[in-house]
Amino acid sequence: MPKLVVYNAMSLDGYFTDANGDMSWAHKQDPEWQAFVKENASGGGQLLFGRITYELMAGFWSTQAALQSNPVVAERLNALPKFVCSTTLEQAAWNNTTLLKGDLTAEVRKLKQQAGADIVVMGSGSVVAQLAEAGLIDEYQIVLNPLVVGQGRTLFEGVQRKLPMKLAKSRPFANGNVVLFYEPAA
Secondary structure, eight states: OOOEEEEEEEETTSEEEETTSOOGGGOOOSHHHHHHHHHHHTSOOEEEEEHHHHHHHHHHHTSHHHHHHOHHHHHHHHHSOEEEEOSSOSOOOSTTEEEEOSOHHHHHHHHHHSSSSOEEEESOHHHHHHHHHTTOOOEEEEEEESOOOSSEEETTTTOOSOOOEEEEEEEEOTTSOEEEEEEEOO
């Protein structure tokens, strides 16, 4: 059965987007970081998005500009199986995408019961909060960025209970990013 993994960037003050919904501040271009991103993207897996993140990702990674700027990541993201949770989308046109229109937690429970590679949630703050609240997330990979954005959206907006975590490992980078790998504490 696949694990459900969250991979998200976060500012030092706890936001995954700034007040304008922007997260371009999380994209570093130095060689060490880019090597990590390429290595991370080259693994197997399945992707899970909410509608907004799906539209942003599909709108860029399926383009020729994405293939030119970051071919390894673009090719991988285009090839991987993807799921988008939405009650408003009528179709999901990005290659290898399945539209999930039912109850989010019920749909993800079904996905976790099927054989297959791990499922990674990228972005998709409201999806993360709902799945965290339901206890469905097996691992959190949080990229802590050395930046304060002042205002924005937290990754766990709407979570109503404490979610104790244990640090499984961490990896610092010369650019100041630190990737923190957390698992729910029993």
